[in-house]
Amino acid sequence: MQEAFIHETNRAAEAAADVVERRLQISRREFLQFCSGVAATLGLPAGAEAAIAKAVEAAQRPSVIWLHFQECTGCSESLLRAEHPTLEKLILDIISLDYHETLMVAAGHQAEKARKDAMAAHKGKYVLVVEGAIPTRDNGIYCKVGGQTAVNLVKEVAADAAAVIAIGSCASWGGMPATDPNPTGASSVAEVLGKPVVTIPGCPPSPYNFLATVVHFLTFGALPATDKLGRPLFAYSRLIHENCERRAHFDAGRFAMEFGDEGHRKGYCLYKLGCKGPETYANCPTLGFGDTGEVSWPVGCGHPCIGCTEKGIGFAKPIHAVAKMVNVAPPLQYARIVEEQGRGASFASAAALAAIAGAAAGGAAMLTRNLGMSHKAEELEKAQDKAGKNQAEV
Amino acid sequence: MSAQHHAVPEPVGGPLLNKVTFIAGTLVAIMAAILLYRFIFGLGAVTNLSDGYPWGIWIVVDVMIGSAFACGGFSVAMLVYIFNKGEYHPLVRPALLASLLGYTLAGAGVIFDLGRWWNVWNMYWPWSVNPNSVMFEVAICITLYIVVMWIEFAPVFLEKLGLKDMKRKLNKFLFIVIALGTLLPMMHQSSLGTLWVVLGTQVHPLWQTPLIPALFLLSAIIMGYAVVLFESCIASSAYRRSIEVSLLNPMARIMLGVVAAYLAVRLGDVIFRGVIGRSFALSLEGLMFWLEMACFIAPFFLIGREVQRRNPARLFVAGILLMLGGSLLRLNGFLIGYDTGAGFSYFPSLSEILVTAGMFATEVFVYVIVTRRFPVLPREAPAH
Numbered sequence: 044m045q046e047a048f049i050h051e052t053n054r055a056a057e058a059a060a061d062v063v064e065r066r067l068q069i070s071r072r073e074f075l076q077f078c079s080g081v082a083a084t085l086g087l088p089a090g091a092e093a094a095i096a097k098a099v100e101a102a103q104r105p106s107v108i109w110l111h112f113q114e115c116t117g118c119s120e121s122l123l124r125a126e127h128p129t130l131e132k133l134i135l136d137i138i139s140l141d142y143h144e145t146l147m148v149a150a151g152h153q154a155e156k157a158r159k160d161a162m163a164a165h166k167g168k169y170v171l172v173v174e175g176a177i178p179t180r181d182n183g184i185y186c187k188v189g190g191q192t193a194v195n196l197v198k199e200v201a202a203d204a205a206a207v208i209a210i211g212s213c214a215s216w217g218g219m220p221a222t223d224p225n226p227t228g229a230s231s232v233a234e235v236l237g238k239p240v241v242t243i244p245g246c247p248p249s250p251y252n253f254l255a256t257v258v259h260f261l262t263f264g265a266l267p268a269t270d271k272l273g274r275p276l277f278a279y280s281r282l283i284h285e286n287c288e289r290r291a292h293f294d295a296g297r298f299a300m301e302f303g304d305e306g307h308r309k310g311y312c313l314y315k316l317g318c319k320g321p322e323t324y325a326n327c328p329t330l331g332f333g334d335t336g337e338v339s340w341p342v343g344c345g346h347p348c349i350g351c352t353e354k355g356i357g358f359a360k361p362i363h364a365v366a367k368m369v370n371v372a373p374p375l376q377y378a379r380i381v382e383e384q385g386r387g388a389s390f391a392s393a394a395a396l397a398a399i400a401g402a403a404a405g406g407a408a409m410l411t412r413n414l415g416m417s418h419k420a421e422e423l424e425k426a427q428d429k430a431g432k433n434q435a436e437v
Numbered sequence: 438m439s440a441q442h443h444a445v446p447e448p449v450g451g452p453l454l455n456k457v458t459f460i461a462g463t464l465v466a467i468m469a470a471i472l473l474y475r476f477i478f479g480l481g482a483v484t485n486l487s488d489g490y491p492w493g494i495w496i497v498v499d500v501m502i503g504s505a506f507a508c509g510g511f512s513v514a515m516l517v518y519i520f521n522k523g524e525y526h527p528l529v530r531p532a533l534l535a536s537l538l539g540y541t542l543a544g545a546g547v548i549f550d551l552g553r554w555w556n557v558w559n560m561y562w563p564w565s566v567n568p569n570s571v572m573f574e575v576a577i578c579i580t581l582y583i584v585v586m587w588i589e590f591a592p593v594f595l596e597k598l599g600l601k602d603m604k605r606k607l608n609k610f611l612f613i614v615i616a617l618g619t620l621l622p623m624m625h626q627s628s629l630g631t632l633w634v635v636l637g638t639q640v641h642p643l644w645q646t647p648l649i650p651a652l653f654l655l656s657a658i659i660m661g662y663a664v665v666l667f668e669s670c671i672a673s674s675a676y677r678r679s680i681e682v683s684l685l686n687p688m689a690r691i692m693l694g695v696v697a698a699y700l701a702v703r704l705g706d707v708i709f710r711g712v713i714g715r716s717f718a719l720s721l722e723g724l725m726f727w728l729e730m731a732c733f734i735a736p737f738f739l740i741g742r743e744v745q746r747r748n749p750a751r752l753f754v755a756g757i758l759l760m761l762g763g764s765l766l767r768l769n770g771f772l773i774g775y776d777t778g779a780g781f782s783y784f785p786s787l788s789e790i791l792v793t794a795g796m797f798a799t800e801v802f803v804y805v806i807v808t809r810r811f812p813v814l815p816r817e818a819p820a821h
Contacts, residue, residue: 383487385782392787399794407757410674415750 084255086277098262099137106161106169108200109143112186112193113220113229114175118211119145121247155189162203171204173197173232176213176220180228197235206266207240210253215242216354241266242273246351249330252278282369283320283348286328313342317363319350446530446812449676453806461802468795471788472549480552483788489781494789497771499546499796501629502764505657507539511622512661518615525684527815532665534813537586538800544583571631578625585618597811626657633770641774642712643726655699660763662692666756670749678817686746700733722774729769732762
């Protein structure tokens with residue numbers, strides 16, 4: 044009886060696996076590896092990968108509407124160009140991407156209809172992803188899609204969304220388009236909607252941070268915990284400086300002073316070249332970037348971090364301006380490594396010492412002789428006085 | 438006890454510019470130039486100091502030995518005011534002047550040697566101090582003593598400037614200042630010795646002993662008397678005055694008593710701790726130990742008898758030997774018998790030697806000017 048049950052369950056699991064394998068065109072093994080990876084990225088406890096696998100297998104694909112405003116599409120590109128063999132398939136399969144201007148085949152009124160249909164069909168359930176800043180100056184006329192301003196569009200779509208995710212620095216706080224003097228009044232999604240949203244800043248952000256956020260929503264029905272800027276804590280709670288692979292060089296005071304110098308070639312700390320790692324919160328050093336291995340992130344390749352995930356740093360501070368230390372300030376000067384142990388006597392110092400000693404000894408000897416002579420003379424005088432007195436008495 | 442029974446002090450007079458002030462002034466100018474360089478470019482640019490020898494001759498000679506030489510004022514004041522030997526009063530002012538100069542320069546010498554001298558105010562800032570530190574005790578005590586001595590010596594300037602009223606007011610509480618002036622040196626001269634207790638095994642066992650504070654204090658008192666002998670002989674010889682042998686003779690006897698006490702403690706300690714054997718080893722330390730002891734023992738043969746003490750030449754040489762003995766004690770413990778580990782060595786640089794020479798030249802320079810223009814030395818008795 045029991046055996047029969049296990050057999051039945053296994054058969055069901057195998058069937059489900061078959062479905063996933065067919066659907067995603069990857070092996071079961073690869074699928075579970077992906078689930079474990081996402082669970083690790085999210086910092087979830089052991090066993091969570093099973094929940095993630097179940098959620099993804101169940102194919103309750105949330106409808107996603109992806110809006111583009113003032114941006115370069117780099118965020119979408121980074122998701123698609125990721126070297127992980129199945130990533131784009133997974134992104135497109137975990138979610139039902141119902142509207143994405145770059146990826147969708149539809150155009151014109153057909154495209155707009157797709158968006159309206161998705162909004163109506165999944166009212167209150169779909170996820171809104173915004174890529175790019177939203178221009179607000181002059182009634183938002185600087186960005187229009189289908190004759191509608193970006194401001195109106197984002198407000199309309201957000202009204203019935205289950206969750207809003209701002210991807211990239213532009214959507215998170217304005218990013219590059221909001222750089223001074225900000226002629227279009229580029230603003231973040233949160234500013235336009237007037238409420239906090241989950242932000243995945245970065246230029247572009249790590250695709251895994253976005254993917255993990257979506258999978259979290261899929262698995263637990265809610266977006267992950269965030270900091271006060273709306274960034275998921277699992278990805279943005281630590282300074283780049285804290286986990287940087289070059290941190291030991293910083294602590295030892297070994298810095299690259301200019302590009303291509305000896306320190307730079309030896310992989311020394313890039314702090315003095317303007318690395319913003321010490322004031323930027325992101326998981327780049329632990330996660331790497333673009334799936335190409337250990338060094339596949341800016342600092343790993345020898346370029347200082349520009350602080351793209353940090354409002355007020357990325358696109359605001361000059362790239363080679365030295366970072367302000369958020370946790371610890373290094374001294375301006377480090378103690379020298381060479382320890383001096385004394386130089387011994389030089390000819391001049393020995394001669395000077397001998398001259399002083401000689402002069403003192405000579406002076407003392409002369410003075411002693413004079414004192415002795417005057418004493419003798421005095422004694423003689425006294426003796427004569429005495430003799431004279433004695434004579435007088437006699 | 439009042440000064441009326443003795444010759445009243447008066448300025449010696451004479452030209453301020455002479456051979457001695459010219460040579461001393463030149464040395465002072467050289468010192469000033471080196472110190473300017475030191476304060477701009479730091480200690481490393483001028484001295485041979487290292488992490489193994491952070492204290493060179495600027496501390497050991499200028500401060501440790503310099504302040505011990507400057508104990509003349511304290512030793513004589515103790516004799517006059519504590520043991521009520523009023524007959525020594527004429528020796529007080531010249532001794533006090535030498536002490537005043539010695540201590541003021543020792544205080545300045547500490548600043549020269551401080552790597553970050555601009556932080557020195559922390560020493561006097563109640564929220565920054567560490568009251569458990571020996572260095573803190575020494576610093577505060579020496580500072581206070583310098584102030585106390587300037588007040589003690591103030592009547593000299595007040596007399597010169599004719600401020601009789603102020604002098605009368607000062608005299609009312611001068612006894613407190615004098616009492617402080619005998620207490621404070623006892624405190625810091627012994628604390629300077631305590632530094633060796635703190636330095637621990639880095640100091641050779643012939644000098645590192647828990648009794649070293651007592652030895653420092655005793656030797657400082659001895660050096661104080663020795664300096665008075667030395668200075669009286671030099672001053673009388675330089676100014677062609679008669680020597681106060683009638684005072685120096687009994688004072689030298691008291692001094693020999695202190696030397697005997699010192700030798701008893703010193704030898705007793707070395708024997709009791711069982712390190713006397715180390716002094717017979719064929720080493721620099723053993724040689725220096727006996728050289729130092731010889732300087733303390735020789736005066737008994739030189740001025741042990743009353744007749745010998747009447748000869749100023751013998752008093753002068755005995756004074757020099759005891760000054761040398763006390764100096765060797767300090768040099769041996771702080772530099773020669775001091776070892777912080779393999780590889781470290783120290784020999785003063787030319788600049789360090791010239792600054793130290795300049796410090797002593799400053800003393801001579803100021804001593805000459807003050808004694809020639811202010812009432813310090815006793816009035817010469819009319820020729821008989």
